[in-house]
Amino acid sequence: MSTLATTDEHISATRAKTIQPVWVRVMHWTNAVAMILMIMSGWQIYNASPLFDFRFSHDITLGGWLGGALLWHFAAMWLLMINGLAYLIAGFVSGRFRKKLLPITPAGVLHDVRAALTFKLSHDDLSVYNYVQRTLYAGIIVVGVLIVLSGLSIWKPVQLYYLVALFGDYPTARYVHFFCMAAICAFLVVHVALALLVPKSLRAMIIGR
Numbered sequence: 001m002s003t004l005a006t007t008d009e010h011i012s013a014t015r016a017k018t019i020q021p022v023w024v025r026v027m028h029w030t031n032a033v034a035m036i037l038m039i040m041s042g043w044q045i046y047n048a049s050p051l052f053d054f055r056f057s058h059d060i061t062l063g064g065w066l067g068g069a070l071l072w073h074f075a076a077m078w079l080l081m082i083n084g085l086a087y088l089i090a091g092f093v094s095g096r097f098r099k100k101l102l103p104i105t106p107a108g109v110l111h112d113v114r115a116a117l118t119f120k121l122s123h124d125d126l127s128v129y130n131y132v133q134r135t136l137y138a139g140i141i142v143v144g145v146l147i148v149l150s151g152l153s154i155w156k157p158v159q160l161y162y163l164v165a166l167f168g169d170y171p172t173a174r175y176v177h178f179f180c181m182a183a184i185c186a187f188l189v190v191h192v193a194l195a196l197l198v199p200k201s202l203r204a205m206i207i208g209r
């Protein structure tokens, strides 16, 4: 009886400490790999027909040339779309998005931005996202949806003409796709820096606890 009680206590203590469930971890890292492949091959594709007065250095692109980069981009696209869709469905159905990312209030965001800038933001309870994290994560999920929709528009503009119409026209969809990429890169810089500043959050995203 006492062994059973101890085992039960042990199981519930382990459960209580699980911060990132296994599905979140698997999908998060799959998404990170897919995003990085898409961004690096996307830079090579951009270089073939730049929108602005600059090109990305060949050293940080993937694919070697336009044809190779397109192969990488379309291969990683399936990984990103299937994994992203599964994450969105699981996030809504399990109630995770509602519980972890909401509410987001202007007062809460302002308070936590101030606290972060003065290094007073608490990281004691990793199971609750602060308002800065909530805003960044909810924002990047929206950007993730936008980059996929604008990408689909410029990939199959004839078949998916209604998606192109959603963005206005083809050139606008291309600009939206580019600026979503820029937003994801900016997010990544802040996100990775914060993960390194609070290493226990990185550990939780790797081993769950």
Ligand code: HEM
Residues within 6 Å of the ligand: 024, 028, 031, 032, 035, 036, 096, 100, 126, 133, 137, 138, 140, 141, 144, 184, 188, 191, 192, 195, 201, 202, 203, 205
């Ligand atoms: C490759 C480098 C990356 C690292 C080191 C990293 C690290 C982390 C860590 C440690 C967390 C835990 C949350 C926390 O306690 O703050 C997290 C959550 C999250 N990350 Fe990343 N991440 C990376 C890439 C990405 C990318 C590319 C995206 C999307 C574009 C992304 C989107 C998210 C989201 C949405 C969450 C919240 C997940 C949830 O709670 O459902 N991450 N990340």
